[in-house]
Amino acid sequence: xxxxxxxxxxxxxxxxxxxxxxxxxxxxxxxxxxxxxxxxxxxxxxxxxxxxxxxxxxxxxxxxxxxxxxxxxxxxxxxxxxxxxxxxxxxxxxxxxxxxxxxxxxxxxxxxxxx
Amino acid sequence: xxxxxxxxxxxxxxxxxxxxxxxxxxxxxxxxxxxxxxxxxxxxxxxxxxxxxxxxxxxxxxxxxxxxxxxxxxxxxxxxxxxxxxxxxxxxxxxxxxxxxxxxxxxxxxxxx
Numbered sequence: 001x002x003x004x005x006x007x008x009x010x011x012x013x014x015x016x017x018x019x020x021x022x023x024x025x026x027x028x029x030x031x032x033x034x035x036x037x038x039x040x041x042x043x044x045x046x047x048x049x050x051x052x053x054x055x056x057x058x059x060x061x062x063x064x065x066x067x068x069x070x071x072x073x074x075x076x077x078x079x080x081x082x083x084x085x086x087x088x089x090x091x092x093x094x095x096x097x098x099x100x101x102x103x104x105x106x107x108x109x110x111x112x113x114x115x
Numbered sequence: 116x117x118x119x120x121x122x123x124x125x126x127x128x129x130x131x132x133x134x135x136x137x138x139x140x141x142x143x144x145x146x147x148x149x150x151x152x153x154x155x156x157x158x159x160x161x162x163x164x165x166x167x168x169x170x171x172x173x174x175x176x177x178x179x180x181x182x183x184x185x186x187x188x189x190x191x192x193x194x195x196x197x198x199x200x201x202x203x204x205x206x207x208x209x210x211x212x213x214x215x216x217x218x219x220x221x222x223x224x225x226x227x228x
Binding site: 033035037043044045046047050091093095101102103105106107108 | 148155157158160163165171173203205207216217218219220221222224
């Protein structure tokens with residue numbers, strides 16, 4: 001079975017500080033992709049960052065980076081220099097190449113950025 | 116602009132009145148899928164399609180129908196909506212079944228009264 005766990009239902013961070021959102025996953029597949037999505041209050045799902053299971057370097061996209069620790073099966077999202085517009089729900093997700101029709105989502109973390 | 120377009124964004128309807136939520140992508144993606152998002156239950160897959168005329172059930176297909184007559188379109192049909200289908204619906208597509216990346220539509224917030 002495949003499963004995504006996000007243990008932080010809600011978090012606060014001060015504007016301009018960095019924050020780490022935790023994600024652990026469970027899979028028996030060797031080849032898979034890990035994703036982070038942002039869902040603002042307006043509801044849309046915004047793709048943030050992707051990490052392949054065979055990628056040796058951690059993915060980065062602007063202020064977003066993914067701290068990938070394969071042996072520990074963790075894929076934490078790091079947001080640097082938080083902005084008020086970062087306040088949203090954040091979902092970690094996984095898709096395996098041999099189980100492609102399953103896109104597993106975590107339960108999400110609600111991030112609030114304080115001015 | 117490469118995107119997945121869902122319509123409508125918001126819909127309030129009455130029990131039993133057939134409705135269709137449209138989904139269209141302009142990226143020539145083979146794989147498309149529908150999800151519903153409910154508080155405490157996360158995102159659950161309703162149906163998916165690997166290509167034209169190829170569709171299959173996801174985790175929660177009851178009460179829904181889909182069709183894939185053209186590559187770009189993947190409508191979700193509720194023949195007889197019920198209040199338990201009140202939810203936020205997302206259409207998503209990816210280049211192929213084997214390609215990881217998903218592009219999501221903006222979502223459709225459906226209320227069935």
